[in-house]
Amino acid sequence: MKSLSMLKSEERVAVLEFAKLIRERFGSTIKEIILFGSKARKESGKESDIDILIVLSEVSWEIKKTISELAAEENLKHDVLITTIRYDAAAWENPVIKTSPFGRAVRREGIWL
Structure with a gap:
């Protein structure tokens, strides 16, 4: 796995906690969790967000809602x-x-979590 050293300390904690929460909640439904975008490319600015792609065996409205809620919790917490x-x-x-x-x-620039 590539390093998350490009992330600020609080961002790194938030990303790892978020990935853990997603895995705990959805288990084997999760196929991949990938950090991508400007953070992964080490090109982020002060206002850059943290882009995460989640691949699941199936995606429903309820799953999307739960993922958004978990992300919001981490956003507020960190x-x-x-x-x-x-x-x-x-x-x-x-x-x-x-x-x-x-x-x-x-696929080229992403960091698998």
């Missing part, structure tokens, strides 16, 4: 801004998404 994108595994592996600029960038 004074950070975690934003999430959720994909079901089939969509994430779909060639259209997999080879899109976004899909390629996440």
Whole structure:
């Protein structure tokens, strides 16, 4: 796993706690949790958010809601801004998404948590 050293201490704690909460809540439904974007590329500015992609075996409205609530709790607890994108595994592996600029960038620059 790549290092999270580019994150500020409180951001690192928030990201690791968030990933742990997601795994505890959803268990084997979770396929991948990936930090991506400016933080992963070490190009973040003062106002940059923390982008996290979550791949699950299935995604429902209830799962999306719960993930958003967990992110909001960590945001308030640590004074950070975690934003999430959720994909079901089939969509994430779909060639259209997999080879899109976004899909390629996440796979190239992302940090698996």
